[in-house]
Amino acid sequence: MDLFEEFRTIFDTLVDFTFVIVGDREFIGVKWFAYMASNSYEFVMRIRHKDYAKILAEQLGMSVEKLHKKIDRQIKKHGYCAFPIEIEGKIFYYHARKKRKGDKSYPKEKDKYIRFISTSLDHQWVIKQYDRRWKIEVFFEDSKAKGFDLEAINFVAESKIRLMVAICAVCYILCLIHGLIDYEKRTPRFKLDKKSGRMYHRISVFTNGYEIVEKMLFDLTQLAEMINRLLSPQFSINQSVIKEKVYGF
Secondary structure (H helix, E strand, O other): OHHHHHHHHHHOOEOOOOOEEEEOOOOOOHHHHHHHHHOOOEEEEEEOOOOOHHHHHHHHOOOHHHHHHHHHHHHHHHOEEEEEEEEOOEEEEEEEEEOOOOOOOOOOOOOOEEEEEEOOOOHHHHHHHHHHOHHHHHHHHHHHHHOOOHHHOOOOOHHHHHHHHHHHHHHHHHHHHHHHHHHHHOOOOEEEOOOOOOEEEOOOHHHHHHHHHHHHOOOHHHHHHHHHHHOOOOOOEOHHHHHHHOOOO
């Protein structure tokens, strides 16, 4: 919650945006859920088999064992289930469905379903939002191993670490932009991932763009010019928030 209070400076700058917070099983907690709902954030959080089952069972007037049988019946009939659940005086929704082939499994986890707590009753929307979470994992891999070697910076001062992460994130976006532009001009080659059964670019959009940007930029001045040219905002900005929180007036 403290971290999100810092983010509010950024969030409040964007006008007419609804933010959807997506996370895995470590990002749970009744106070945390209530905080997000109170600040008008939509969210989808993956949960474990035992999380909130007792609360939901009590609210439905049944035992936990009967709840899991009810979930089994609903999923067998509809492919998924969704129940309203009250937490800290606010209504959320408990979702469950069968795991797909590409869904992440955790060590020692025997649950045959994937479960969520969300602000939305729309199960398809919940799944779509959760699938977006994978993009941050790809960003971590590209930043650490495939391109920027971010973990090798060896900085100690928090301000320097934050600055380097910010620069890395912006450069990552630049690589994606040029990778996408290049793949619009020519047809990329694909490969089949046997584990998930999905087709992927043989060379990722990031790696393709990284190689292009690497040949275009030779100093920080050129980098700054590229940022200004390509990353101009396409949405309305609340200038008063910037003046107040960034510049102090």
